[in-house]
Amino acid sequence: MSSDTAIDIASVRGIYGATLAGTLVGAFLSGIVFVQLYLYIRVYPRDPRSIKTMVGLIWLLDFLHTCFIAVGSWKDLIERYGDWPYHDRISWSVGVSVALTALVTFLVQCFFVYRIYKISVGNKMLTIPMVILALFRLVSAAVTSAEMVRLASYSTFIKKYGFLLTTGLCPAVTLDIMITVAMTFYLRRNKSDFSTLNDIIDTLIVYTVQTGMLTSCITIAVMACWLSMPHYLIFLGLHFTIPKLYANSFLAMLNSRVTLVESSHSTSNVANRRRPIMLSKFNKDPQDRWARARSASVSKALEISVQMTVDHDISPGEARSRADCYELSEEETDRSEEPKALSTPV
Numbered sequence: 001m002s003s004d005t006a007i008d009i010a011s012v013r014g015i016y017g018a019t020l021a022g023t024l025v026g027a028f029l030s031g032i033v034f035v036q037l038y039l040y041i042r043v044y045p046r047d048p049r050s051i052k053t054m055v056g057l058i059w060l061l062d063f064l065h066t067c068f069i070a071v072g073s074w075k076d077l078i079e080r081y082g083d084w085p086y087h088d089r090i091s092w093s094v095g096v097s098v099a100l101t102a103l104v105t106f107l108v109q110c111f112f113v114y115r116i117y118k119i120s121v122g123n124k125m126l127t128i129p130m131v132i133l134a135l136f137r138l139v140s141a142a143v144t145s146a147e148m149v150r151l152a153s154y155s156t157f158i159k160k161y162g163f164l165l166t167t168g169l170c171p172a173v174t175l176d177i178m179i180t181v182a183m184t185f186y187l188r189r190n191k192s193d194f195s196t197l198n199d200i201i202d203t204l205i206v207y208t209v210q211t212g213m214l215t216s217c218i219t220i221a222v223m224a225c226w227l228s229m230p231h232y233l234i235f236l237g238l239h240f241t242i243p244k245l246y247a248n249s250f251l252a253m254l255n256s257r258v259t260l261v262e263s264s265h266s267t268s269n270v271a272n273r274r275r276p277i278m279l280s281k282f283n284k285d286p287q288d289r290w291a292r293a294r295s296a297s298v299s300k301a302l303e304i305s306v307q308m309t310v311d312h313d314i315s316p317g318e319a320r321s322r323a324d325c326y327e328l329s330e331e332e333t334d335r336s337e338e339p340k341a342l343s344t345p346v
Contacts, residue, residue, distance in 0.1 A: 015087050015233050016076050022237025023073045029244030030066040033059060036251035043258055055251065058107055062247045065100040068093040069240050088154050094236070095148035102141030104243035105172060108250045109134045112179045119186045130178055133171045140168035158230050169223045173216050180212030200260050207256065211249040218242055 037059050071093040080086040110131065117127045144164040151157050187201050187208070218238060225235035 016073075018232065018234040018237035019069075019240070020073055020077065020237075022240035023069050026069055026240040026244050027066055029241060029248060030062055033062050033244060033247045033251060036248065036255055039255050040251060043255065047254075051254070054107065054111065055254070058104060058247050058250060061100055061104050061107075062243055065097050065104070065243050068097040068100065072097065090148050090152050090154055090157065092149050092152070095145050097240070098148060099142055099145035101239065101243045102138050102145070102168065104246050105141075106134050106138040108246040109172075109175055109179065111250060112183070116179065116182045116186065119190070120182070126182060130175055130182075133175045133178075137168055137171040137175070140164055140171070144168055154231065154233075162230065165226055166223065169219055169226075173219045173223070176212050176216040176219070180208055180216075183208040183212075203256075203260065207253070211245075211252075215242070215245050215249065218245060 037055065040055060072091040075091045075093070076086075080089075113127050113130045113134065116130070117123065120126060144161065147161045147164065148157055151160070184205050187205050191198050191201055218241060222235050222238045222242070225232075225238060229235070
């Protein structure tokens, strides 16, 4: 009896420990998404409506995903606590979370594919296969989610439709790598002789590689755990963090524009320099705000310097003589402006 209990406890640790850790990490990353959403609303109120709609949609899907994985952990760890045969059941909320993960991934990847389409000046031979991969990943994940909800059993799902999860994750990794390579290639082609522009492009390249490698590594880790340990839910705990990483990478890219604009204004004559196509559409408002602020500060500094020069260049005696002349001129002006009396016959 004690050995069976030990086996059951070990199974619970291996199965639900990973999902609980994934839920906690996912909730933390979802909080970061909310902070980035707040920053986006404050800094970019004049973004195009399409971008605002996509930001709101991604945040909503991420929030729903957090709610569903929290419900799944509650059912597994609280409602069914002590019911050891229940560990094979798939909660409906977990199945729905798989579809939400695929939807967030699809939206973010399509956004980056669109940026590649813009900076590559409409290279359809490159972007159309990317869109096909994104659609294939979305459809595969939708079927996976539907079968998980319908079967409601991990063992049955692994036997019948285990290949669906693999076929859904492989295109995601492939597309992440393609996006990273394509963005890096076309950004490097935009380099010029201007050091400021090159600094911005280098920053974008580093950011693209970091985010692309992060999402790719997590997805590869999910596949490795799924193929090697399908009956343990380590793959599912890692899978809970995937949409959070995509949402954060998307919002971080949008929020980094103001930082890039600040760096571009750190040297003179930046307004006349050519900017990357990737940021040209979205940098109008921050650039205008910074240009107005800089011109206002420069004019104020010039005004103060002129006033200080006048105060120090005129000697006291000369200032008094000029003041007397000014008062006399004012008196003469007042006399000349007085209305003359009209002589009327009595």
